[in-house]
Amino acid sequence: MAEKLKVATCSLAGCFGCHMSLLDIDERLLDLLEVVEFDRSPINDIKHISQPVDLGLIEGGVCNAENVHVLHEFRKMCKILVAVGECGITGGLPSMRNSFTLKECLEEAFVRGVGTENAHIPDDPEIPLLLDKVRPLHHIVKIDYFLPGCPPSADALWYFLTELMAGNDPSLPQELIHFD
Amino acid sequence: MTSSFFLDGKEIPFKEGQTVLQAAMGAGQYIPHLCWRPELEPHSSCRLCIVIISGKPFSSCTQPAMEGQKVECNTPKLNAMRRAVTQLLFVEGNHYCPSCEESGNCKLQATAYHVGMQDSHFPHQFPIRERDSSHPRVNLDRDRCIRCETCVRASRELDGKNVFAIHGRGIKSRLAVNSPTSLLKDSGISPDDMAVKLCPTGALTVKRVGFEWPIGQRIYDKESLATIELREYANQEAVHG
Ligand code: SF4
Ligand code: SF4
Ligand code: FES
Numbered sequence: 001m002a003e004k005l006k007v008a009t010c011s012l013a014g015c016f017g018c019h020m021s022l023l024d025i026d027e028r029l030l031d032l033l034e035v036v037e038f039d040r041s042p043i044n045d046i047k048h049i050s051q052p053v054d055l056g057l058i059e060g061g062v063c064n065a066e067n068v069h070v071l072h073e074f075r076k077m078c079k080i081l082v083a084v085g086e087c088g089i090t091g092g093l094p095s096m097r098n099s100f101t102l103k104e105c106l107e108e109a110f111v112r113g114v115g116t117e118n119a120h121i122p123d124d125p126e127i128p129l130l131l132d133k134v135r136p137l138h139h140i141v142k143i144d145y146f147l148p149g150c151p152p153s154a155d156a157l158w159y160f161l162t163e164l165m166a167g168n169d170p171s172l173p174q175e176l177i178h179f180d
Numbered sequence: 181m182t183s184s185f186f187l188d189g190k191e192i193p194f195k196e197g198q199t200v201l202q203a204a205m206g207a208g209q210y211i212p213h214l215c216w217r218p219e220l221e222p223h224s225s226c227r228l229c230i231v232i233i234s235g236k237p238f239s240s241c242t243q244p245a246m247e248g249q250k251v252e253c254n255t256p257k258l259n260a261m262r263r264a265v266t267q268l269l270f271v272e273g274n275h276y277c278p279s280c281e282e283s284g285n286c287k288l289q290a291t292a293y294h295v296g297m298q299d300s301h302f303p304h305q306f307p308i309r310e311r312d313s314s315h316p317r318v319n320l321d322r323d324r325c326i327r328c329e330t331c332v333r334a335s336r337e338l339d340g341k342n343v344f345a346i347h348g349r350g351i352k353s354r355l356a357v358n359s360p361t362s363l364l365k366d367s368g369i370s371p372d373d374m375a376v377k378l379c380p381t382g383a384l385t386v387k388r389v390g391f392e393w394p395i396g397q398r399i400y401d402k403e404s405l406a407t408i409e410l411r412e413y414a415n416q417e418a419v420h421g
Contacts, residue, residue: 086278089299090270091306093279098306099323139303146299150278174404177293179277180284180395 004037005165006053008078011042012067013094013134014060018085019043021151022057025158035165049077055164056081059151061091062135066128075141080164083137084157086150086179095134102132145170149178185249192245200240200251201229205413210406211253212262212291214269214380215328216241218416220337223329227265228291230258263295271302272351274309274323281390282382284398288326290405312357314365317387318376325355325383331375338374343367355383 011019019042025032040049049056056078062068075081086092097105111119137143147160156176163170182193187204194203199222204211215226222241229240232252240253252258269288277283309322332344332355347356359367369375371386379385395401399408 083299090275091304093276095304095306096274096276096279099274099308133306136300136304138299138301143299148298171296172298174293174296177296177298179275179289179292180280 004035005055006039006051007036007041007055007057008039008049008053008074009041009043009057010059010070010074012058012060012070012088012137013063014085014087014092016042016059018057018059018088018149018151021149021154022157024154026154028154028158032161036161049073052077052079054079057084058082058088058137059084061087061094062131062137062140063094064128064130068131068140071137071141080144081141082145082147082160083143084147085152086148088137088143089146089148091134091136092150095136098133102130106130147172150180153178183245183247185245185247185251187251188254194245198245200231200233200238200243200245200249203245204240204253205410206417208410208414209253210410211240212294213241214287214291214326215330217330217334217378218413219374220330220333220378223333226269226326226328228262228295230261230265232258259295263297264301266292266295266297267299267301269326270297271300271304272307273326274306276323280324280382281385282324284393284395284401286382286400287380287405288324290400293400294405309354312364314363315367315369315387316365317371318364318369319385319387320355320357320364321383321385322355323383324381326381327353327355328380330378330380331355331384334378335369335373335375341368341373341375343369343373343375 009019023029038044039053040046056074058071058074058081062071083089087094106121110116110121147156149156153176156172159172159176160170184191184193186192187209190209192203192207192209201211201213201216211229213226213229215223216229224239224242227239230237231240233243233249277289283289311322312320327346329346332346335341335343343358345356345358346353348354356362357364357367376384376386
């Protein structure tokens with residue numbers, strides 16, 4: 001049997017909707033599992049990429065220091081890196097906070113927020129430091145392909161993966177391009 | 181005698197005084213455009229309608245059609261330029277399509293689909309722009325404004341008002357509202373104004389009708405931008421000649 005394509009996936013500042021869409025390819029998942037093998041992914045809960053892989057799929061933009069580290073790990077370990085979904089491509093809805101300063105956002109959530117008691121901004125060292133702005137992935141590392149959509153439809157994901165595996169140009173036809 | 185020119189090798193008839201874009205649309209050949217509207221004076225600012233004539237770039241919305249002219253339009257190089265121009269329009273504003281009530285009905289977004297835009301390519305600028313929600317029926321979200329001046333022209337030329345203008349220059353230019361307070365609520369705008377209807381983005385929207393159509397039933401869910409624009413142009417031609 002031909003060697004399986006090694007794939008890693010993760011969600012940074014995303015909502016897991018793109019991963020849901022991947023699961024939404026339904027029974028085609030069984031065909032997919034014949035030809036791909038998952039390394040680090042929320043699907044199997046592996047926490048770090050164990051070896052260089054062929055394909056990395058990243059959902060979500062970059063909002064904190066930990067996201068930056070994970071993104072660099074993916075870039076280092078993945079031959080082909082794909083930004084999946086609006087948040088990875090544009091920053092998406094999390095980047096709506098870019099219209100405000102970080103201080104304004106934190107105070108709104110933790111100090112002035114309705115029903116807050118003992119109001120203070122959380123400062124536990126375990127909590128990753130927030131970046132001043134939410135960034136799309138291509139601001140930080142080179143991204144090889146982009147799969148737009150919020151989330152990209154199961155059909156768009158399927159088209160992309162099958163075309164890529166067949167060695168074809170996986171650019172989406174017009175009817176599969178959506179920004180919502 | 182009708183005259184004709186050649187668009188990517190295809191013969192296109194035209195009437196005296198028509199632009200390359202008008203003649204092409206009339207002949208069923210879509211050329212991407214955002215700032216041009218058949219009912220308004222051309223503005224020639226978005227550069228999407230770019231064509232090459234005798235080796236030089238022209239905006240086809242202002243370029244008069246000329247006998248025997250050879251026009252390049254749908255070429256890989258020009259399409260890549262159109263894609264880059266569209267990407268620039270996105271990164272210099274703040275476009276959150278997934279939460280925008282115009283999504284699916286937005287000409288800017290549909291143009292991005294048409295030019296095959298799958299990424300932003302350029303760094304996002306995340307500019308800070310002021311929103312104007314002061315009016316009870318009309319909303320102005322400058323994050324989504326591409327400063328195409330469609331509303332400026334439509335307000336003057338079609339609505340007989342003068343509600344909008346552009347102030348500032350270059351990347352700092354913004355849509356301004358012509359009212360004593362600079363707010364929409366004190367302007368003469370009405371939700372039925374062509375200025376609001378013709379805005380190609382979600383920058384000017386009518387309140388309380390957003391998300392009226394579910395995904396799958398919005399304008400560009402069902403048909404492509406090119407198909408719709410060509411049909412509307414043909415209908416308009418049939419009425420106004
Ligand atoms: S105006 Fe159009 S392109 Fe901009 S966010 Fe709304 S739907 Fe997207
Ligand atoms: S509000 Fe709309 S019509 Fe007016 S300049 Fe902005 S994008 Fe163009
Ligand atoms: S349509 Fe010609 S420049 Fe905008």
